[in-house]
Amino acid sequence: MTPFLYKVAEVFLREYSFDLYKLTFVFPNRRAAMFFQKYLAEIAGKPLFSPRMLTIQELFSSLSSLLPADRIEMLVMLYKHFVKISGSDETFDDFLFWGEMLLNDFDDVDKYLADAKQLFRNVHNFRSLDDDLSHLDENQIEALRRFWSNFMPAEGSKTKEKFHETWKVLYELYDSFRTELLERGHAYEGMIFRDVAENIKDREVDEWQSDGFVFVGLNALTPSEMVLLKHLKSIGKADFYWDYDSPFVHDELNRASLRVKENLTRFPSRFEIADNSSEIKPKMEVIGVPSGVGQAKFITQVIQDLIKSNDIADPDEAINTAIVLPDENLLLPVLYSIPEEIDKINVTMGYSLSNSSIAGLINHLSLMQQNLRKWNGEDAFYHRYVNAVLNHPLVSRSAGPDSEQLKSHILKYNRIVVPVSEIPTNSLLRLIFTPIDDWRKIGGYLHEILSTLYNSLTAEKHADMEKMQPGDLSVEEEIDADMSSAGTDDLEREFIVQYYKTVTRLQDTLSEAGNMSIDTYFRLLKKLAHNITVSFKGEPLSGLQVMGVLETRAVDFENLIILSFNEGVFPLKNSANSFIPITLRKGFGLPVYEHQDSVYAYHFYRMISRPKNIYLLYDTRSDGLQSGEVSRYFYQLKYLYNDYFDISERVVTYDVTTPQIAPVSVDKTDIIMEKLREFRQGGSKSLSASLINNYIDCPLKFYFTAIEGLSEESEVQESVESDVFGSIFHRLMEIIYQRYKNSVVTIDVLNEIIKDDSYLTAIIEKTFAQYYFKDSDNPRPLEGQYYLIGEILRSYVKQTLNIDKQFAPFTYISSEYRFNREYKLNDELTVNFKGSIDRIDRVGGSVRIIDYKTGAGKTTVKDIPELFDDSKSKRPSQILQVFVYGLFYLLENPSVELSPAVYYLREVFKDFNPTIKVDKKVVSNLAEYLPEFTEMFNELIEEIFSPEIPFYQTKNNENCKWCAFKGICNK
Structure with a gap:
């Protein structure tokens, strides 16, 4: 395979030899120019003066006196003209979205040399267009007529009138905007192209400073580019070489052929370039991989196979192999997946600043500032965004223990919003958590944070270098240590520097922007960062090439690996936003979707025309808008061009079948038995009813x-x-009854409590402050959702008191009765046991022990064994708990007649009786049931401490539904 650029270099060296430096070569991109220069050096075999090499954009810029304008600056300028012309009071925030659309439309209008006045101003009156259509051909005229007849058939409609007025403003906007740019000597790219095209004929032949221009590897020319090429051809200063060897781009049924005949006819080549199409069928493998990262990981196998087959003869160089990334988000996964056999890697696409770690931090800061709130009269930040900032590696490294302290503080006091007064005195954290209420302050705010982070990373690096003593490591180890530790930090510092410059640039550009929201500022900053790439260091003409689709233009490789070969990604599915309807775009010769489609088709079919090995990897997942469909180009290859390739297909699958999960159990080793001893007599831990x-x-x-x-x-x-909620309710009931300790509570007393709403409100606010706001000293009125929950609690308290009326009069004994004592099962086993009984009262001659439960449940059990039956999906665990409490209460109060009860809050509004029943019989004296209960209870505890019985999984899967540990045991 002889690359296209190599053949061009060969011809010109033969024809011009040492006079080659007098020519100027024009390429579609810088990558093609670099490869061309490499081939010139290889063929010449000796030193020679290199010709001038430009991209097509650089050529136009060199021929114009206008300088490229900053896009953000243009948006601000365009907004000012819009407000002035339209008299609108629309904010810059609202204007921003369609301001971007306008700039794109203006760029197309100028690059394609459309009559802006006809397009933007006179289209509101079809008759005026009908009077002067001399500049349009028949197809364009028909397209215009069809648009107007379909879009606005009704005379006098408000939509039509509004549309007319909008287009009137657009032309004035276009004209005044361009005028100011010209006065400043600035322009957008389309303006530069139009300026060159409209003034090219005024140049004298001797002004060109070159004996000739050689255009190499271009394809989809805009009208402005055609004007330049035609003029250079007419004065004998242009030559043209088209990369059209591939038979696919000559197939009229293939969209890649859209401009081929036209270009070859209008701009023929002076010298013949030999067609070196190989008769050997290229090997093409189409591979489906589930996930983008999976594709990146699969590259390891592909490259290793190419090395084994000697298709990559020298892994240290591998310049004959390219990995093409239509989706730039796969860059880092790909770089991490390239096998270690490959020594050199050249990344031509750079790494977007928007994908850097610092960009992630700026995004967190943006969300945090946009969600600034007030709490007790001071500025406060929403906890989720605060934690996101604190967890960011750059902040956690620089702020150290103070960031951990703040996270603990937020958790301890349940801070939904974090007031500024609670931020630690750490200098970085004080900077970060400075409230911003005006977009003009954001630039200085970000500058200080970025400077602090940069200085922190620099200080760390210097500290690490000072710690390392000479002679501690070998030379090789020192190099490896420097690469691993300093390398990533150096990259982070470079990203910080670039972001600092970006903020400065944006701040300068927006100095006259007027009113704008903080959200808009951060959106503009994000947009700027997206367009900035940080280049990776490396030798550009050696090593494995990793590039985007556009970087492949005019460049050839023997081994080609294309990722994300999915429909919608390659070719890109992108319906650009525009004010100009598609029919009008066609009528005025502006680019439409078919144009974009033909460009992608040409890139693809040109790219695959010379490699020996082609790998097309696509994502097989169907998720949301992602269809998992391979690109349409594959089906074209498979059914139309299969004779040209040795095509194979396969799908890489992972075994996702669920294996038979072995039951998890933990044997009671000596270590575990030692831990269990902590629950025995003399140990520091205690069993409980919940355990x-x-x-x-x-x-x-x-x-x-x-x-x-x-x-x-x-x-x-x-x-x-x-x-x-349960803790608050328990505390409310404790506060209410605490006043009546050892006193008789009558129905009148209960009614008085129920009616005293001011009292209930006060204690609800107090308990909320204690258990939810974690600020007992500052109870405050409840608002919003907390007010509603407070009212729910009020209703539960009142209804519980209503239920208590059926037991009144009763004597209240205590709440939260706590016990912590030893429990002897036999001579070998005595355990520690603790518990807390929610409430104890006396009704007649019987003492009631009461447990409050926030959920629903039953108060009746068939028999005692049911309490211990682990096969029951709804085992009455609440009843077992109150029986355990009764057992220990009777151990401390043996002469008492005890009756257990459970108050289920979800049941209190029904016909509810909290008293426990066994086999439909009210448990009025728990002592009658304790012998059987105690026997089973003791057996259970003996099992817990038995070294022969492991801790095994439950066999009842219903118990796993809400278990926090089901991810560990895979149930």
Whole structure:
């Protein structure tokens, strides 16, 4: 395979030899120019003066006195003209979106030399267009007539009148905007192209400073480019070489052929370039891989296979191999997946600043500032954005323990919003959590943060270098250490520097922008960052080439690997926003979707015309808008051009079948038995009724919670969860009855409490402050969702008191009765046990022990064994808990006649009786049931401490539904 650029270099060296430097070569991109220069050096074999090499954009810029304008600056300028011309009071924020559309439309109008006055101003009156259509051909005239007849058939409609007025403003806007740019000597790219095209004929032949211009590898020429090429041809200063060897681009049924005949006819080549099409069929493999990262990982295998087959003869160079990325987001996964055999890698596309770590931090800061709130009269930040900032690696490294302290503070006091007064005195954190209420302050705010982070990384680097003593490492180890530690930090610092410059540029550009929201400022900053790339260091003409689609123009490789070969990605599905309807775009010769489609088709078919090995990888996943469909180009190759390639297909699949999961169990080793001893007599831990319920439901869950002390990760509760709701309710009932300790509570007393709403409001606010806001000293009126929850609590309290009326008069004994004592099962086993009884009162001659539950449940059980039956999906665990409390209460108060009760809050509004029943019989004296209960209870505890019985998984999968540990044991 002889590359196209190599053949062109060969011809010109033969024809011009040492006079080659007098020519100027024009390419579609810089990459093609570099490869052309490389081939010239290889063919010449000796030093020679290199010709001048430009891209087509650089050529136009060199021929115009206008300088490229900053896009953000143009948006601000365009907005000012819009407000002045239209008299609109629209804000810059609202204008921004369609201001971008206008700039794109203006660029197309100028590059394609459209009559802006006819397009923007006179289209509101079809008759005026009908009077002067001399500049349009028949197809364009028909397209215009069809548009108007379909778009606005009704005379006098408000839509039509509004449309007319908008187009009137657009021409004035276009004209005044261009006028100011010209006065400043600035222009957008389309203006530069139009300026050159309209003034090219005024140039004298001796002004060109070149004996001739050689245009190499161009394809989709705009009218302005055609004007320049035609003029240069007419004065004998142009030569043209088209990369049209591929038979696919000559197929009239293929969209890649759209401009081929036209270009060859209008701009023929002076010298003949030999066609070196190989008779050997290229090997093409189409590979479906589920996921983008999966495609990147599969590259390892592809490259290793190419090395084994000697298609990559020298892995240290591998310049004959290219990886093409239509989706730039796969760049880093690809770089991490290239096998170690490849020594050199050249990334031509750079790495977008918007994908850097610092860009992620700026995004967090943006969200944090946009969601600034007020709390107790001071500025406060929403906790989720605060935590996102604190967890960012650059902040956590620089702020150190202070960031961890603030995270702990947020969690400890359940801070949904974090007031500025609670930010630690750390200098970086003080900078970050400075409230911004005006977009003009953002530039200085970001500058200070970026400077602090940069200085912190620099200080770290210097500190690490000072710690390293000479002679500690070999030379090779020192180099490796420098590459691994300093390399990533140097890249981070480079990103910070580039972002600092971007902020400065934006701040200068927006100095006259007027009113604008903080959100708009950050959107503009994000847009600027997206267009800035940080180049990777490397030798551009050696090593494996990693590039985007546009970088492949005019360049050839023997081994080609294209990722993201999916429909909608390659070719790109992009219907550009425009004020100019598609029919009008066609009528005035502006680019439409078919134009973009033909450009992509040409890039693809040119790209695959010379390689020996082609790998097309696509994502097989169907997720949301992603169809998992391979590109249409594959079907064209398969059914139209299959004779040209040795095509094979395969799908890489992963074994996702669920294997038979072995039951998880934990044997009671000596270490675990040692941990269990902590629950025995003299140990520091205690069993409880909830732990006993855990063991019955799942012994493995008991092991995780009781033995290993595992629990769910704590987080800030934005709403009142069931556990907090329950704690608040328990505390409310305790406060209410605490006043009547050892006193008789009558129906009148209960009615008085129920009617005293001001009292209930006060204690609700107090308990909310204690259990939810974690600020007991500052109770405050409840608002919003908290007010509603407070009212729900009020209704539950009142209804509970109404239920208590059926037991009045009763004597209130205590609430939150706590016990912590030893419990002897036999001579070998005595355990520690603790608990807290929600409420104890006396009704007649019987003492009631009461447990409050926020959920629903039953108060009747068939028999005692049902309490311990782990096969029951709805085992009455609440009844077991109150029986355990009764057992220990009777151990401390043996002469009492005890009756257990459970108040289920979800049941209190029904015909509800909290008293426990066994086999439909009210448990008025718990002592009657304790012998059987105690026997089973003791057997269970003995099982827990038995070294022969492991902690095993539950067999009842219903118990796993809401288990926090189901991810560990895969149930």
